[in-house]
Structures are given as structure tokens and as C-alpha cells.
Amino acid sequence: MNCSTTLRYNQAHRTLCNNSLGESTLALIHGGQRLRIAKQFNIDEGHWLDLSTGIAPYSYPIPEIPQRIYQELPQAQDNLNRAAQHYYNATNVLATHGSQTIIKLLPQLWCELFPASTRVYVPEQGYKEHALAWQSAGFSLRYYQEELPPLSDIEAHDVLVIINPNNPTGKLYQRSQLERYQSKMVAMNGLLVLDEAFMDVITPSQSMTTTISNYKHTIVLRSFGKFFGLAGIRIGFLLAQRYWINLIHEKLGPWQVNGPAQYIAEKALADKSWQQTQQSRLQQLSQQLNITLLDNLPSNGVINITGTALFQTVYFNNAIDVESYYVQLCQQAIYVRLTDDNKALRFGLAKPEQLERLAHALLSLNH
Numbered sequence: 001m002n003c004s005t006t007l008r009y010n011q012a013h014r015t016l017c018n019n020s021l022g023e024s025t026l027a028l029i030h031g032g033q034r035l036r037i038a039k040q041f042n043i044d045e046g047h048w049l050d051l052s053t054g055i056a057p058y059s060y061p062i063p064e065i066p067q068r069i070y071q072e073l074p075q076a077q078d079n080l081n082r083a084a085q086h087y088y089n090a091t092n093v094l095a096t097h098g099s100q101t102i103i104k105l106l107p108q109l110w111c112e113l114f115p116a117s118t119r120v121y122v123p124e125q126g127y128k129e130h131a132l133a134w135q136s137a138g139f140s141l142r143y144y145q146e147e148l149p150p151l152s153d154i155e156a157h158d159v160l161v162i163i164n165p166n167n168p169t170g171k172l173y174q175r176s177q178l179e180r181y182q183s184k185m186v187a188m189n190g191l192l193v194l195d196e197a198f199m200d201v202i203t204p205s206q207s208m209t210t211t212i213s214n215y216k217h218t219i220v221l222r223s224f225g226k227f228f229g230l231a232g233i234r235i236g237f238l239l240a241q242r243y244w245i246n247l248i249h250e251k252l253g254p255w256q257v258n259g260p261a262q263y264i265a266e267k268a269l270a271d272k273s274w275q276q277t278q279q280s281r282l283q284q285l286s287q288q289l290n291i292t293l294l295d296n297l298p299s300n301g302v303i304n305i306t307g308t309a310l311f312q313t314v315y316f317n318n319a320i321d322v323e324s325y326y327v328q329l330c331q332q333a334i335y336v337r338l339t340d341d342n343k344a345l346r347f348g349l350a351k352p353e354q355l356e357r358l359a360h361a362l363l364s365l366n367h
């Protein structure tokens with residue numbers, strides 16, 4: 001069965017599952033679902049300390065937005081494109097309704113381009129929307145652990161998805177290694193998808209945006225909302241050769257990103273001084289979070305703490321019931337992210353004034 005026949009098969013045979021609230025859903029569980037969790041634990045929404053996402057707790061200040069921006073249909077913005085080209089160090093950029101839009105669209109597009117393509121490598125641990133999108137389009141998933149699949153395993157038209165740095169593991173792949181995969185994808189007529197949602201906080205940057213003008217077989221996704229603390233405005237960027245930009249632009253059609261989001265993003269991407277302040281603030285907050293976790297979690301239970309300057313992930317030994325920790329924190333209205341394998345908790349950054357509350361809750365955890 002090639003990817004297009006499998007797609008039809010999957011669509012016809014999908015079954016709805018019921019979640020714990022009795023809602024029918026095909027959606028994955030993510031962080032950031034505070035209202036849902038507040039209802040589940042029956043604690044007023046306003047009482048929660050939400051550390052369930054990797055979104056910066058300080059946001060780019062919203063500039064005054066001219067009335068006409070709301071009134072007019074959004075137009076292709078040269079200024080936004082220039083600001084994005086500069087910020088991402090890339091020649092070709094496409095603003096989309098969050099990088100999630102591309103994650104969802106890409107498998108069908110690739111399937112149309114190469115109907116014989118069947119395999120996609122995805123990280124075993126990582127933002128699960130990639131795996132879901134490829135699987136729903138009929139691709140068979142090959143999971144890899146932290147080590148990327150051997151180059152020799154990659155065959156014609158294979159797709160390799162790399163989240164760099166990974167969320168939630170924080171694993172960072174170096175450019176030199178990724179360049180070898182780029183060349184392999186050219187040889188195999190395959191596709192390398194680099195999801196750099198958390199790359200903004202990595203220094204020195206390992207971003208591959210500068211290499212893509214030479215490689216039709218690589219696309220890079222950048223999330224705007226995390227570093228700039230504005231996930232709610234829904235804007236993200238595709239960086240790739242012109243071929244991909246045109247193709248995806250055509251598929252998505254007009255008015256993908258609303259005018260106010262474009263206006264805000266343009267200002268934020270160009271504001272070097274705010275970006276520097278944000279960088280040092282996030283580095284500081286992540287160190288403080290790391291110390292709070294180390295000092296207040298039972299030291300014999302923690303194996304490792306990894307992450308980036310936007311989140312810290314704590315891995316526990318097998319003696320710890322991590323799900324019970326998650327529930328105990330929720331019972332104290334502290335919402336963190338339990339990883340899909342139930343083995344780790346990911347903590348988003350807390351503001352300094354919230355750390356004491358977190359420390360207190362961590363100290364009270366019962367094994």
C-alpha cells in the first residue's frame with residue numbers, strides 16, 4: 001500500500017477515543033491546557049501556576065496597533081519578511097499560522113510529490129504532532145532514540161524529522177552532524193525536516209537556516225511564540241528553498257496569518273535590544289528553576305535533569321511513580337507536563353516570585 005492508498009484507508013478506519021473528561025477526541029495531549037486540567041481537578045482556573053509549556057513567561061510587549069491593521073485584510077508584508085530573513089539568517093521565508101500548520105500539511109504534500117514514499121524517521125521522544133501527522137497520511141513510522149538513525153539505513157524518498165533541540169529531552173544535534181544527513185537526503189531524494197522551535201535560546205546557534213539555500217531536500221521550521229512569549233498570536237515560519245515556499249504558499253492560500261500577528265512579529269523580530277534582554281533573562285530563570293528542582297526534589301529519585309533555557313525536564317528512577325508526582329502537583333494547582341512515557345516531568349520557566357511556591361510543592365511530594 002503506498003501513502004495515498006493508506007491515507008484513504010486510515011481516514012475510513014479512524015476510531016474516536018474518549019478522554020478522561022468523556023470528550024471524543026483524536027487530538028494529542030499537550031501542555032497549555034489549563035482550563036481542561038482546572039476542570040479535571042476542580043480547582044478554580046485563577047489559582048494555577050502553569051508550568052506546562054516551553055513558552056517564555058515574559059512576552060514581547062504588544063505595540064500599539066493601528067486600527068487599519070484590524071480593518072484591512074492581511075497582506076503580504078515585505079517588512080515582516082525582511083525582519084524574519086534577518087532574524088533567522090535565511091533568504092526565503094514564509095510566515096504561517098504557527099509552525100504546526102506546516103507539520104500538519106507536509107506529509108500530504110510529500111505524498112503527492114512522491115507517492116512511493118512510505119517511511120519516516122521520527123524521534124521516540126519529541127513533539128508528537130510530527131509522528132501523528134505522518135502516520136495519519138499513511139507513512140510507516142521508524143522511531144529513533146537520541147542517536148540519529150545510521151546514514152546507511154536511509155533509503156530512497158525517506159523522510160527524517162529532527163527536533164533540534166529536542167523537546168522534551170533537550171538533546172542538541174551539531175550542525176556538522178546534520179550536514180551529513182542533508183547530503184544523504186540529496187543522494188536519496190528524501191527530505192530532512194528540522195524543527196527548530198526552541199533554537200532561539202541556543203548559543204552558539206546550531207540552526208541550519210543558513211545552509212538551506214543549497215539544499216532542496218531540507219526544510220526548517222521556526223516557532224515564534226516560544227522565545228517571544230506570544231504563542232497565542234499564532235505565527236511561525238518556514239525557511240526553505242524558494243521551491244518549497246511557493247508550493248506551500250499555494251497550498252495554504254491567502255490570509256494565513258492575521259494582520260495584528262504580522263505587525264507584532266515584525267516589531268519583535270527586529271528588536272535586537274529586547275531579544276538580548278530576553279536571552280539573559282531566560283538563561284537566569286532556567287538556572288534558578290534547575291536549582292529549585294535539584295534542591296527540592298528527593299535527590300535519590302532524580303536520575304537527570306536536561307532541557308533548554310525554555311524548559312527543564314526531570315527524569316526519575318524506576319522506583320518513583322512519576323504520574324503520582326504529576327497528580328500531587330496538580331492537586332496543589334501546579335500544572336507541569338508529564339511526558340508521554342510517564343517517566344519524566346517537564347517544567348516550564350517560573351518567574352522568580354513563583355519559585356517559592358514551586359519549591360514548597362516539590363518538598364511535599366510523597367513517594
Ligand SMILES: Cc1ncc(COP(=O)(O)O)c(C=O)c1O
Nearest residue numbers: 098099100127167197223225236
Ligand atoms: C517542538 C515543537 N515544534 C513545533 C511546535 C508548534 O508550535 P507553533 O505552532 O506554535 O509554532 C511545538 C509546540 O509546542 C513544539 O514543541
